[in-house]
Amino acid sequence: MSQISVNRLTFCYDGSSDNVFDNVSFALDTDWKLGFIGRNGKGKTTLLRLMTGGYSFTGSIDKSVRCEYFPYDITEDMMSQCASQFISDIKPDCEEWRVICELSVLGEDADVLYRPFGTLSPGERTKVLLAVLFSGDNEFLLIDEPTNHLDSGARETVKGYLTDKKGFILVSHDRDLLDACTDHVLVLNRRTIEVQSGNFSSWWENKQKKDSFAQAENEKHKKEIKKLRQTARRISEWAERSESTKIGFDPVKEHDRCLSTRSYIGAKTKKMQKRVILTERRIEQEIEEKEGLMQDVENIRDLKLTPLKHHKRTVVNVRDLTAGYGTPLFTGLGFTVDTGERVALTGSNGCGKSTLIKLILQSAGYGHTDAEMSGTCETASGLIISHISQDTSHLSGSIEKHCADRGLDRSMLCSLLRHMGLERTQFEKDIADFSEGQKKKVLIASSLITPAHLYIWDEPLNFIDIFSRMQIEKLILDYSPTMIFVEHDTMFCDRIATKKTDISSAQKGACV
DSSP states (O other): OOEEEEEEEEEOOTTOSSOSEEEEEEEEETTOEEEEEEOTTSSHHHHHHHHTTOSOOEEEEEOSSEEEEESOOOOHHHHTSBHHHHHHHHSTTOOHHHHHHHHHHTTOOGGGGGSBGGGSOHHHHHHHHHHHHTTOSSEEEEEEOTTTTOOHHHHHHHHHHHHTOOSEEEEOOOHHHHHHHOSEEEEEOSSOEEEEESOHHHHHHHHHHHHHHHHHHHHHHHHHHHHHHHHHHHHHHHHHHHHHTSSOOOTTTTTTOOTTHHHHHHHHHHHHHHHHHHHHHHHHHHHHHHTTTTTTOOOOOOOOOOOOOOSSSEEEEEEEEEEEESEEEEEEEEEEEETTOEEEEEOOTTSSHHHHHHHHHHHTTSOOOOOEEEEEEEEOTTOOEEEEOSOOTTOOSOHHHHHHHHTOOHHHHHHHHHHTTOOGGGGGSOGGGSOHHHHHHHHHHHHHTSOOSEEEEESTTTTOOHHHHHHHHHHHHHHOOOEEEEOOOHHHHHHHOSEEEETTTSTTOEEO
């Protein structure tokens, strides 16, 4: 076991005026199973890249082990090759027999190394690359969101695999994964960075207590400052009135005064002014103690939704549906979606969940798909749908252009994005330069401000930070919109879904 020490790290991207990290220091042990938590765009991936020497920075990162980053960069040429042909290119000195041993732990046969990488499923590709990652020695592994786009079965396999490993940083927004696989957390707070023992749940419990204490202390200081300022103003007014009577008086009306009274009044005024100075010092002290209390408090503000209510009870009706592209992806599928229901489409990668969504959208007049189908896929007449796709590659240009192209209210969209943790400075940038999580938030916010009878979301939470996931969960539970969604976050599905349709489990699609 050794330590990695980060000292006074400061980093800024070329062309940007804002530092991603400013004078950051922390230390961690290379034996830890470290969960990395933070809002989208706070710099999690950037920090991992800095630890591998990917960028120039000021300060120092002292380590006695080599840091290895996951996921590896896979080129188009590699996609057409077998993994056995390029594993030594992405990880020098990688020994194939060790990769095969790791694959067996992941429940995969060695033959996945000898099939074209592009023909493997997302889960198989992830397992191959994780096996390569863990095949070395004397390395500290930097694992960046390994379960994105994986189905629930593949996620469980990866979770079990990482649970038995150590010596890594795991960037993930999956609370279940972080709880199972980590014994420490590295947290990018709003203004500071901290390292704490425990998993996500223990950290979150501590954070809630810490934030509540900070808010209570903040309120106490605000009341004390207000009271002290009122006292200072009152004493100051007394001193001014007293000072104004020091010179000149009416001997008829003020027969008890004489010239010698002037010194008494002067001394009294001086004493009052001294009290004002002392009170102002106390105000400054209270303000100083108040500063920083709220800097890391996560204010998870409630989001709002404006769902429409359709006059028909059943808005989607699927009966004996078979669909695919030449070869059927599923056959005999049947389920309904009633107003107020939230239906989770589940199943392994490639079973046809996205194809089913495209067929429903096509039925309602939203786009076209080349999928072949037989059976029934009906939607209620006049159904208004708000759709979020998996793909974010089409997002580019300014927020203003994005709103103009889609007929959205810019101020409403920006307000919602602020509630989801985006800084105002982001609104001046090209959306193409946003992080993947920030792009997803643009899609989610756009959907939320679009009144609709039915919300269809295809893996909306990929790359979305934990705090925003909690916001979205609460929003859906508060407003009960009619939804069809695909999401592999087990905790999210269990809390949100009123019904689940497993496309891959049986010919007819079992509804729970």
